[in-house]
Amino acid sequence: MVALVSPVFLLPLLAALLTQLAAPRLPRSSVRISITGAVVTFAVASVLLGLALTGQAPGEIRFGHDWGMLLVDPLASLMAFVVSGISLIVHVYSRRYMAEERGYARFFTLLDLMTAALLLMVTAGDLVTLLIAWHLIGVLLYFLLGHDSTSHTANRYAAWTLLTYRFGDLPLLLAAALLYQAFGTWSLHGIFEQLMAAPDTRTLFDLPLAEAVAGLIALSAFARSAQFLLHTWLPYSMSGPTPVSALMHAGIVNAGGFLINRFAPLFVGTDDVLHWIFIVGLVTAVIGSVLMLAQNDIKKALGYSTMGQMGFMIMECGVGAFSLAVYHLIAHGLFKGTLFLGAGGVISEARNDDGVPKDDLYTFVVERRPARRRQPWLLMAAITLVVPVVILVLAHWLVANDFFQKQGAVVLLFFGWVTGAQLIFSTYRMRTENIWRLMGLILFSFTIVVIGYTLISHAFDVFLYPDPVFRSSIYAAAGIDIFWFDTLVILMTLVVVLGWLVTYYAERNGRRRKGAMSSLWRSFYTLVAREFFVINLYARLSAFLLAVATRLNVLLRWS
């Protein structure tokens, strides 16, 4: 199995080289080399995953003395499969999509180099290799986003992305330096082994090493996965080619979740870092979703949708559901990649026929027509609150009897309940001849989704972290005092239910708002529509720094 890991990383590199060399003579046909490389890479990655699924032992291959190691373990093989699969789809899609663009062969060369860098990142067995891959992804993304060298806008936001990524590279570099100083090796395996043996190792300023390094790694993951305040590059980098947007949203932006999983043995030894990760993820998920709703630009809305999803993924890490975050990043990658790659076709079709069915769902969502006849509210409220809980509990009980012992699982159940209840809550007001039939169908779909999600995430858990003790210790590291946990869950439940009640009465009274409330709502909407002024703040700061630099140059006479 170990022998296959080098080709996985080297094949796209070779394809990039050959494509570039063939480009001057065969500007169009040279991309076939690139696509063939992507096919073979995907085939090798599939074999690698197949071998990992059959229970082949993890291993590593070394090119240097203490660095230049490639690792093959369940996480690496799964991520290599996902990355090479998405890359192959993007390659095939780009063959025709980019055919009229300048720098056609260059685009494929960059795509191959990006694939190689991503595969190097997921298979890196030491800190230096990981750092190199982590840095190179930022640089290559800059060139891919700025592929249209005539577009100032695309290149401006590509540069902003590069700068945010470089900002995120630095904490990872600091973490690597601290780990090397503590254990004298770059090898991830060696570091984790020594850390397990001496979990109380101290570092700079007598801080606990695990805590300090985990904090730095989390910061790096935040920048890569567009967490709040480090998110501005994501919605604004849509000026790049559509295949790049697909690759970015399906593969690159998820790297934060991968990084936290890669350093799972480190996070197990921490006390508070996972709680901070949870809070940052939660804030990002909420703000990303709110901003998405307020956008009138579809591309920006998609960008903020990804931000919200990334927040949710990071939040999953924060509650100790590491393997669920990997499942989430794959699922999100697939659906967001599909959205981007299908966007062109959808727009083209919509020009001929909007394709919007004039059915109940349409009239309810678009025309906001409430139902003519309503069911007794008490019955509907009971169904709304109870049914999702029952489905979720049963689904989880299927895979693990003791899931109520894990706070992370309870938090995720809570989110599942809110989502399910929200769905039924909306259904209740829909105009339909047979509300029970519709609700039955929705509940059936919800059950399928929940059971599928639960079973698959359980399978991921067992595959990625086969040791049950280690799995429990991740959840334990994410846990908080039971009193505070229960208090928070009850408080959140009350807030959500109160929100539903407010919405219900607002709907019933015809959305009448008066005086101060109306003005407050308008101010809030302005704040959201202007994206909390974060972009403006960064633009002002950047302009200020450039003005200071210019003043200094004048003062010092450019010498």
Place this chain on the structure above:
Amino acid sequence: MTFPAYLVAAVFLPLFPASMLFNRVFAMLGNTWLRMSLLLVWPQLGLLALAASGETPPDWLVYWAVLTACLYAFRALALRDLGLWTAHMATSAWALLWAVAMFSGDTTALALQAAAFSVPFVLLAWLASRIEAACGAAYAGTCGGLAQTLPRLSSMLVLTLLAAIGTPLFPAFFSLLATVTRALPVVPGIALLILLAWLLWAWAGARMTHGMVVGQASTEAGPDLGIAAALTPGILLVGLAVAGVTSLGYLV
């Protein structure tokens, strides 16, 4: 002997305000080959002076050096002339050699690292002269859109800029990684300032790339680099990357 040696070193491994001398001399030189030679030789003289001092530079001096590096990297953000930009970035990079010297007693390794820092700037000086020949001035914004008109030249420019701002696999990346790793537990402030300078380099590099390469094609641009002319810096950059990859084992 220590003080005079440090004084000389402060000029050649530029510490602000002595650093202004190098930038003045560089700006005065009109000949490209003289500029390139100056970029190659200047830090080596500084290292000789530093070796003559016979001591490891004290903390306060290294702090001064990394602050100088940050200052010049910051000032490079607002520069649009590629020649001036090269001189400022070289000043910033060489100032960091004080921090490298603090943790490396091997003078040969230090000289090689200084040379590895300088080579991208030597190439930039040469590329600036070629852009001046083609467009009349190597000025970001004025002769933008080079990717359209001079694709080979702009490719070389972008790759050289990447080498100059310490991108992996170029030697500056490994050199700074090794220095930060060694400095962090002893003088964390220096390690953090090195990272700040590195961040500013990336910003400055992105701004220069944007100003030079991006935009609509200019109709008045001269001829592009020939294959042979593009191959020389290309081979040099590949050599630098190979040197970078093999250097880490010796640096840490």
